[in-house]
Amino acid sequence: MTTNGVPAIEVAELRKSFGPNEVLKGIDLTVAPGEVVCVIGPSGSGKSTLLRCVNRLEEPTSGKVLVEGIDILDPEVDVDRVRARIGMVFQQFNLFPHLTVLRNLTIAQQRVLGRSKDEAIDVARKNLERVGVGDKIDAYPAHLSGGQQQRVAIARSLSMNPDMMLFDEPTSALDPELVGDVLDVMRDLARSGMTMMVVTHEMGFAREVGDDLVFMDEGLIVESGRPREVLSNPQHKRTQAFLSKVL
Amino acid sequence: MRRTTKRRISRGVLYLIFIAAVVLIAISADWERLRANFLQTDIAREQLPDMITVAAKNTVLFTLIAFAGGLLLGVVLALMKLSTVLPYRWLAIGYIELFRGLPALLTIFGMAYVLPIAFNVNVPGGAVGAGLLALIMVAGAYMAEVIRAGIQGVPKGQTEAARSLGMGSGRTMFSIILPQAFRIVIPPLTNEFVLLIKDTSLLFIAGSTLATREITTFARDGVVNTANATPLLMAAMLYLLITVPLTRLVAVLERRMARSR
Ligand SMILES: Nc1ncnc2c1ncn2[C@@H]1O[C@H](COP(=O)(O)OP(=O)(O)O)[C@@H](O)[C@H]1O
Ligand SMILES: [Mg+2]
Numbered sequence A: 001m002t003t004n005g006v007p008a009i010e011v012a013e014l015r016k017s018f019g020p021n022e023v024l025k026g027i028d029l030t031v032a033p034g035e036v037v038c039v040i041g042p043s044g045s046g047k048s049t050l051l052r053c054v055n056r057l058e059e060p061t062s063g064k065v066l067v068e069g070i071d072i073l074d075p076e077v078d079v080d081r082v083r084a085r086i087g088m089v090f091q092q093f094n095l096f097p098h099l100t101v102l103r104n105l106t107i108a109q110q111r112v113l114g115r116s117k118d119e120a121i122d123v124a125r126k127n128l129e130r131v132g133v134g135d136k137i138d139a140y141p142a143h144l145s146g147g148q149q150q151r152v153a154i155a156r157s158l159s160m161n162p163d164m165m166l167f168d169e170p171t172s173a174l175d176p177e178l179v180g181d182v183l184d185v186m187r188d189l190a191r192s193g194m195t196m197m198v199v200t201h202e203m204g205f206a207r208e209v210g211d212d213l214v215f216m217d218e219g220l221i222v223e224s225g226r227p228r229e230v231l232s233n234p235q236h237k238r239t240q241a242f243l244s245k246v247l
Numbered sequence B: 001m002r003r004t005t006k007r008r009i010s011r012g013v014l015y016l017i018f019i020a021a022v023v024l025i026a027i028s029a030d031w032e033r034l035r036a037n038f039l040q041t042d043i044a045r046e047q048l049p050d051m052i053t054v055a056a057k058n059t060v061l062f063t064l065i066a067f068a069g070g071l072l073l074g075v076v077l078a079l080m081k082l083s084t085v086l087p088y089r090w091l092a093i094g095y096i097e098l099f100r101g102l103p104a105l106l107t108i109f110g111m112a113y114v115l116p117i118a119f120n121v122n123v124p125g126g127a128v129g130a131g132l133l134a135l136i137m138v139a140g141a142y143m144a145e146v147i148r149a150g151i152q153g154v155p156k157g158q159t160e161a162a163r164s165l166g167m168g169s170g171r172t173m174f175s176i177i178l179p180q181a182f183r184i185v186i187p188p189l190t191n192e193f194v195l196l197i198k199d200t201s202l203l204f205i206a207g208s209t210l211a212t213r214e215i216t217t218f219a220r221d222g223v224v225n226t227a228n229a230t231p232l233l234m235a236a237m238l239y240l241l242i243t244v245p246l247t248r249l250v251a252v253l254e255r256r257m258a259r260s261r
Helices: A047-054 A079-084 A101-111 A117-130 A146-158 A176-191 A203-209 A227-232 A237-246 B003-028 B031-038 B041-081 B086-101 B104-119 B126-153 B156-164 B169-206 B215-226 B230-260
Strands: A009-018 A021-031 A036-040 A062-067 A086-089 A164-168 A195-199 A212-217 A220-225
Touching (some): A009 A047, A021 A047, A021 A220, A036 A047, A036 A203, A047 A062, A047 A164, A079 A086, A079 B156, A101 A117, A101 A146, A101 B169, A117 A146, A146 A176, A176 A203, A203 A227, A212 A227, A220 A237, B031 B230, B041 B169, B041 B215, B086 B126, B126 B169, B156 B169, B169 B215, B215 B230
Parallel strands (some): A036 A195, A036 A212
Antiparallel strands (some): A009 A021, A212 A220
């Protein structure tokens, strides 16, 4: 899977505490370029925190996070430039409500990547078409359904031409009938070779699209492997208990 | 007794008290004296043109200046108070507490008289300039708290989305957070505006010339010159003419905000 030998994401001995509460207790994880890694686990097990440490929205307490070989915890590293290469999609979409869909997609292209207005609009248009909401380009986020908002959010990330994408339960806030559209977009994205780390409760998606499945519990990776194997033949008691509840 | 009947009776009693009070005031007031002191139409006619073209104009102008300056100062103080740099936070907290705690009148007095004596600095614009600067300093302290609350009212996810797109903290604040924060604080800021309109009446303490009189000072001069209180009633009407539509506007805005939540 690797193209140049350097992993897209490499996490080693990662620990994170909020005050006295240790939420990540030594995580080791590697995501190769083009790979899709799905992370599952009970609520509160530290999945979001792990994801947020990868682009340093959360400051790790100790350990290493390398993105394309660059140690992002190094104080010398310009974290804004690293983040511009990592797309992030949130459970609550987090579109900018005071801006139109188009402006949501162009603002960072222009101000962070320095693209011209015309180029940014071009890129935005293509990505909106790609996720199937090209007709909403002039709408404000409040006028879109949840599924449309999440697809716009994905298009916003894609417009930065990221090397990889992080998804934090992208379909958990959606009405059931809108989940499919978003998963379709993510499936296409995976097929196109995007490196993805996906926290999800959609076991079907994880089984079908994931190259790797990671099960987390209480701040530790309990078990990982091929999704099909982990899901149908979990080795660990805690994995078995969790899967018996959600499947 | 049923609760609805009980409520009806107690409401009836409240109405009776109200009517009794109105009647009592109407009987006890000396209408002839009131008319002679407050409602001289010839005095009103004589005072009105200047009261509008000079006094009301100045009141509005001073309010706008103090509001704009206060808003700018308020944003700076709010950002300082939310800063991760501790001394900035202390400075902002100290400033806000000081100027919210002092009477505005005293601050105006200080800027106009104490500052020139103590530090040998004169604010440009003379007495009115000093008074306006004081109003800006006070308004800034109040607005800082309003704006800080507005900034904190923007969901954290907005910052996170902007930062994960690679936008720096300053850019995130000015392009993403502040525009949304201002939307939240439009009603309370309009309220501040109404308070400022009334606070311009304190500018007289700094001293004023014929050309810089605002409504209250103008009316006080009018009372002295005409030996009649009619200008005071006119001033009151003029203030209400400006402030009541604004407070109604605040109410409408607040209702609309509540609905869009
Ligand atoms: N900003 C924070 N401050 C304090 N505690 C936090 C914070 N974020 C997360 N936590 C705690 O960390 C634990 C793991 O949270 P999270 O990573 O969101 O879990 P998951 O995404 O698996 O549900 C939870 O107990 C949560 O309360
Ligand atoms: Mg989570």
